[in-house]
Amino acid sequence: MSTYTAHFRVWRGDADGGGLRDYRVEVHDGEVVLDIIHRLQATQAGDLAVRWNCKAGKCGSCSAEVNGRPRLMCMTRMSVFGRDETITVTPMRTFPVVRDLVTDVSFNYDKAREVPSFVPPEGVAPGEYRMLQEDVERSQEFRKCIECFLCQDTCHVVRDHEENKKAFAGPRFLMRVAELDMHPLDAAEEQGLDRKRSAQDEHGLGYCNITKCCTEVCPEHIKITDNALIPLKERAVDRKYDPLVWLGDKIRRRT
Incomplete structure (x- = not known):
């Protein structure tokens, strides 16, 4: 299994404001963006808020914007990005932010x-x-x-x-x-x-x-x-x- 370190920029904040923070996170073959967000929670940002449930593309919970495009994080494979590419993850822009990647829908x-x-x-x-x-x-x-x-x-x-x-x-x-x-x-x-x-x-x-x-x-x-x-x-x-x-x-x- 090949492993590399990816550059992630994740929006952190709440209804009062916030901004993008940079992280270097380990990535393994076959992983999706949600896997990396979970690893980020486990290793560097334990207070990162993200909504998810099934991790199978059927519950619709993990909606966010990845490099500016609305996507399900659990259905967005890391293989679609270049290894040297910066991956930016932000909350859905149309709805009010609750905290970090969680929005009020x-x-x-x-x-x-x-x-x-x-x-x-x-x-x-x-x-x-x-x-x-x-x-x-x-x-x-x-x-x-x-x-x-x-x-x-x-x-x-x-x-x-x-x-x-x-x-x-x-x-x-x-x-x-x-x-x-x-x-x-x-x-x-x-x-x-x-x-x-x-x-x-x-x-x-x-x-x-x-x-x-x-x-x-x-x-x-x-x-x-x-x-x-x-x-x-x-x-x-x-x-x-x-x-x-x-x-x-x-x-x-x-x-």
Whole structure:
């Protein structure tokens, strides 16, 4: 097993401020950035705060920014960096720092609560749901989300504009709206909830300018922009501006 010493720069501090500190840390073959952070805790910085859980890329806990790119530390192999390269690890920039690499991601849970849940069809019990696999596949991809919030972190609508957070749900939760809108059994519209309109008016769909940065950082390789946000935008525009759709809605309401 080959071993070398890497140069790490890790952000240390809290909500009141902080800065980057330099460390020289031992690296072994096959390790990931989270391994090095743990070794750093064990040997040099016992008070370093970092959030993690599964170390298998499934819990989404160890989100951070490595050399400026939002990543899961447990899925970022040291082999992708040169041995003489300085590796900078900082907390997610979009969310308030709690301490060191730990950020307050409660913004995301607040946004999750604002999205109305699945509305079951009237008169159909849960065990009686019947759906074509073709319909299920449209939104099944979105259920792979591990809620690492890297897409939320990299989205420049909130990353660079704090004032947008109140009006914009972010790609993760617009994807949730799209998933429910595509659900073949969701009866929200029959209950008076227009998910397409709420996506536009309440969750800030219009703020998204489809740069695909959210898709690029997704560790589950979900095509957030192409398969969720763009189709949702198309549906919202059709509902709002298509005269035939508008007329059809009027006729349906009369009947």
